[in-house]
Amino acid sequence: MPSPVISGSLLRLALLAVTTLILLVGLAFATTNAIAREAPIFLVAHPEVTTRWLNRDTTRAIFAMRQRTWPDGQAVRVFVLSNSNPVHARFAKEQLAAYPHQLQLAWDRMVFSGTGQAPDRVNDQEEMRERVATTPGAIGYLEREYLDDSVQVISME
Amino acid sequence: MIVSKSFRWNECRAIAALISGVVMGFSAHAQSDEHVLDTLQVHGFLSQALIITDDNNFFGHSSRDEGSFEFTEVGLNVSLRPHQDVLVAAQMLSRRAGGESSDVEPKLDYGLIDYQMVSNQQRTFGVQLGRFKNPFGFYNQTRDVAFTRPSILLPQSIYFDRTRSLGLSGDGVSLYHEERLATGVLRAQVGIGQAQAGEDLRSTLRLEDVPGTLDAKQSAIGQIRYEHDGGRIVAALSTAQAKARFDSSISEQTDVSFRFRPVVFSIQYNEELWSLTGEFALRPTKLGGVENRWVNDVTGESWYIQYARRFASEWQWLVRYDSLTSNRADRNGKSFEESTGGNVPAHTQFADDLTFGLQWTPHPQVMLAGEYHHVDGTGWLPIQDNPDSSATSRRWNMWLFQLSLRF
Known part of the structure; x- marks a missing residue:
């Protein structure tokens, strides 16, 4: 009679696996919620940019590299963190309603069809702040703790 | 020979237009803007595939034991913004997909000046001059760039x-417009x-061995695309007309005119981890100077449905069913077979392809992919790889592996 024993332990293993999975998924969900409650990410620009606010579609068009100037006509320079950076992922999701892989695909389609350029990459938020502060027409994003007077915050509709 | 000469002439013309555009841009803004060179970007890509088939050949002698390595794509592009509203961009492409080794000679893929004259919170509007890529369906503009394809082979x-x-590109002028609506773009x-x-x-x-010249005429393309809710739902309708003419230099072959007028409807639904994509195309083709009614006025039909799923952040798997009918009036090809005795x-008049694919992107600049195709029919099998259609098998299998790099 070895088979009932085996199937019994298999059942227990399966139950254990399902419970672990539920726990992990719950945990992941809880973590996501925790991140969502973290300090918001601000859209920032070079201090001399005259535009004070952008609507979401324009912001998305600028970060997707389809729109090359600010509404007042000044050339825009887009700065982003790497695709795998969690702040980049949060910015894409919360402010652009897009995912990093979708943005990357949009950039590749622009760059390799002659319809646009790739954004400028920065390694971390210190570099983001420094480049946005010193590049005319620059746009980027920062968490609250990285904000200072060297950049201006652009409000989003 | 004459065909390739006219290609080069076109390319010269496009490059000349491009250079004059850059020079104009520079001279107008040489004093006011020292940041022009800061906007210079250079990007490139390289893909190499191995193709193995059990029967029939795809992109080289793929049915031989060792398979075919004759699927290579290499591209290099430069772009520059000489003025805030102007983008100048050009790409050279070297592509081999079976055929002659001379096919790898780099060609101008696109070379254009893009002037975005309207750019505000409601809309953008611009014009492109030069050689521009045709926006046809979801994938035509970057069809040779592996990183923009969901699988090694597009449907x-x-x-x-x-x-x-x-259908690849046009030398002329293109206008584009983006309008932001309350619900989407x-x-x-x-x-x-x-x-x-x-x-x-x-x-x-079937004119490869007939003396004469084949020249393309004017082409037109139009696409309208709606992106709902930040691109969660994307729908597009594309239509094109392309014409070519073969001037025969022997009396046994009459001159042939060719007109291709495809329409494609595209739709995609995107979630964070998966995408569902479908496209449906009607492809009317007209041949003038050919008496065979199974060839000279034919409407083909194409459609596919594709599900792609991302997992473990660097991986994606895909399943797709893709169907081609060469002539809607003769779906099983029997009448065509009879007409050829x-x-x-x-x-040869249809192809139904079931595809499973896997992509791995271990680094943002490196991608490895593999896929399997089970195909019923040879409707899209390249003729140059299978010159004798009576020697082809109806049901065949294909495995592909590809390494792609970009910068």
């Missing part, structure tokens, strides 16, 4: 190689220009 019912050169593009007719079209028309098998 061949729509993105097949047989008339590739004719509407984008439109129209272009008119001189199409190109390469050896692919010549062999598709049984010389050309019926299975």
Whole structure:
């Protein structure tokens, strides 16, 4: 009679696996919620940019590299963190309603069809702040703790 | 020979236009803007595939033991913004997909000046001059860049190689518009220009050994695209017209005119981890100077449905069903076979392809992919790889592996 024993332990293993999975998924969900409650990410620009606010579609068009100037006509320079950076992922999701892989695909389609350029990459938020502060027409994003007077915050509709 | 000369002439013209554009941009803004060179970007890509088939050949002698390595794509592009509203961009492309080794000679893929004259919170509007890529379906503009494809091969019912050169790009002018609506974004593009007719079209028309010249005429393309809710739902309608003419230099062959007028409806639903994509195309083709009614006025039909799923952040798997019918009036190809006296098998008139694919991107600049195709029919099988259609098998299998790099 070895088979009932085996199937019994298999059942227990399966139950254990399902419970672990539920726990992990719950945990992941809880973590996501925790991140969502973290300090918001601000859209920032070079201090001399005259535009004070952008609507979401324009912001998305600028970060997707389809729109090359600010509404007042000044050339825009887009700065982003790497695709795998969690702040980049949060910015894409919360402010652009897009995912990093979708943005990357949009950039590749622009760059390799002659319809646009790739954004400028920065390694971390210190570099983001420094480049946005010193590049005319620059746009980027920062968490609250990285904000200072060297950049201006652009409000989003 | 004459065909390739006219290609080069077109390229010279496009490059000359490009250079004059850059020079104009520089001279107008030489004093006011020292940041022009800061906007210079150089990007490139390289893909190499291995293709193995049990029967039939795809992109080289793929049915031989060792398979075929004759699927290589290499591209290099530069772009520059000489003025805040102007983008100048050009790309050279070297591509081998079976055929002659001379095919790897780099060609100007696009070379254009893009002037975005309206750019505000409601809309953008611009014009492109030069050689521009045709926006046809979801994938045509970057069809040779592996990183923009969901699989190694795009669905061949729509993105097949047989008339590739004719639909790839136009030398002329293109206008684009983006309008932001309350619920989403509407984008439109129209272009008119001189199409190109390469050896692919010549062999598709079975004129590769006939003395004469094949020249492309004017082509037109239009696409309207709606992106709902940040791109969660994307729908597009594209239509094109391309014409070519073969001037025969022997009396046994009459002159042939060729007109291709495809329409494709595209739809995609995107979630964070998966995408569902479908495209449906009608492809009317007219041949003038050919008496065979199974060839001279035919409407083909193509469609596919594709599900792609991302997992573990660097991986994606995909399943797709793709179907091509060469002539809607003869779906099983039997009438066509009869009209050839049984010389050309019926299975050359359709292809149903079930594909499973896997992509791994261990680094943002490196991608490895593998896929399996089970195909019923040879409707999109390249003619140059299988010159004798009576020797092809109706049901065949194909495995592909590809390494892709970009910067």
